[in-house]
Amino acid sequence: MLLEIKDVCKVYKGKVKANDNISLSMAKGEVFGLLGPNGAGKTTLVNQVIGITVPNSGTITIDGVDVIANPAFARQACSFQPQNQLPVYLLPAINAIELVGQIRGMRKADVRRRANELIDRLGIGQWRNVIGQNSTGGIRRLVCFCMAVVAPGDIVILDEPTNDIDPLRRRQLWQEVRSLAEAGSAVLLVTHNVHEAERVVDRLAIIDEGRVLGSGTPAELKASEGDSMRLELILEPGMEPPPLPDFLLETVASNRRMISKVEKENVVSALELASKLKDDGKVEEFSLGPITLEDIYIRMVGRLEEDEETPEGETK
Numbered sequence: 001m002l003l004e005i006k007d008v009c010k011v012y013k014g015k016v017k018a019n020d021n022i023s024l025s026m027a028k029g030e031v032f033g034l035l036g037p038n039g040a041g042k043t044t045l046v047n048q049v050i051g052i053t054v055p056n057s058g059t060i061t062i063d064g065v066d067v068i069a070n071p072a073f074a075r076q077a078c079s080f081q082p083q084n085q086l087p088v089y090l091l092p093a094i095n096a097i098e099l100v101g102q103i104r105g106m107r108k109a110d111v112r113r114r115a116n117e118l119i120d121r122l123g124i125g126q127w128r129n130v131i132g133q134n135s136t137g138g139i140r141r142l143v144c145f146c147m148a149v150v151a152p153g154d155i156v157i158l159d160e161p162t163n164d165i166d167p168l169r170r171r172q173l174w175q176e177v178r179s180l181a182e183a184g185s186a187v188l189l190v191t192h193n194v195h196e197a198e199r200v201v202d203r204l205a206i207i208d209e210g211r212v213l214g215s216g217t218p219a220e221l222k223a224s225e226g227d228s229m230r231l232e233l234i235l236e237p238g239m240e241p242p243p244l245p246d247f248l249l250e251t252v253a254s255n256r257r258m259i260s261k262v263e264k265e266n267v268v269s270a271l272e273l274a275s276k277l278k279d280d281g282k283v284e285e286f287s288l289g290p291i292t293l294e295d296i297y298i299r300m301v302g303r304l305e306e307d308e309e310t311p312e313g314e315t316k
């Protein structure tokens with residue numbers, strides 16, 4: 001494996017166990033997702049991979065090299081988009097991107113071509129010559145993404161790259177992530193968006209409170225639920241959650257969403273119930289379908305995220 005993280009523990013100020021015995025590995029050419037809620041310990045973990053933070057115990061190797069002892073090697077092997085954006089306030093987007101490419105040793109002509117390609121593919125051409133200070137939060141994040149990937153290392157680490165990005169450009173960014181992996185980099189994609197993880201990654205780890213709760217491909221993680229289905233009800237605004245029959249299992253609710261597990265033999269009853277709730281004006285809409293990564297996330301993390309966005313019409 002290209003990246004091997006073994007038994008990593010990080011305790012801040014002797015109290016917060018930000019990483020509690022984390023072990024993960026990542027191969028060349030794969031997109032690996034690190035999925036978890038706020039405060040799960042995701043940024044702490046990636047900061048240790050690139051040598052910004054030193055673990056209390058455990059080992060991290062890239063290509064067999066101990067990066068805790070050789071942080072300079074990690075910085076050379078990894079391209080990194082930090083969660084908190086880089087200060088590109090006074091540079092036009094194109095110059096900021098080209099600068100990183102040149103620092104990473106690319107030829108001037110190559111770096112210009114690659115920077116312009118990225119800008120065009122992400123649809124930010126109108127900000128090409130605009131300094132960071134005069135652009136927007138979302139555009140600045142996209143420029144930071146371009147800076148991270150203009151001259152990609154063997155490992156590309158992206159810490160929440162799609163926060164504040166609109167659905168269309170988010171899709172373009174996912175395509176770039178896929179291209180990076182196809183070109184041979186290992187991409188570590190940090191996200192708290194389960195829909196993003198489901199669409200983009202080859203494998204992922206779900207982490208919370210510093211621990212890995214599960215890992216594998218999305219299909220492997222979903223296989224733990226057998227062939228059960230999920231019913232999602234969206235309540236009419238202001239409607240109290242209706243009492244639900246026993247065949248709707250492990251229901252979790254957040255705002256107007258209620259999600260339940262349904263065994264195969266109860267699928268018809270679940271559909272009849274949902275239609276009746278809709279006819280009675282209690283439910284605005286519903287869907288019945290296969291288990292998703294979100295269901296696995298809910299079971300492992302124990303709650304439904306409040307602000308999950310579901311980008312419309314997405315397919316992997």
Ligand SMILES: Nc1ncnc2c1ncn2[C@@H]1O[C@H](COP(=O)(O)OP(=O)(O)OP(=O)(O)O)[C@@H](O)[C@H]1O
Pocket residue numbers: 012013016017018036037038039040041042043044045083192
């Ligand atoms: N420098 C620090 N000093 C003390 N505690 C810290 C520090 N950095 C992070 N923490 C704590 O460590 C835990 C993990 O934080 P971390 O930033 O790694 O989470 P995260 O999964 O990246 O969260 P988010 O999704 O909000 O970015 C949290 O409880 C956080 O408060």
Ligand SMILES: [Mg+2]
Pocket residue numbers: 042043044083159
């Ligand atoms: Mg973070």
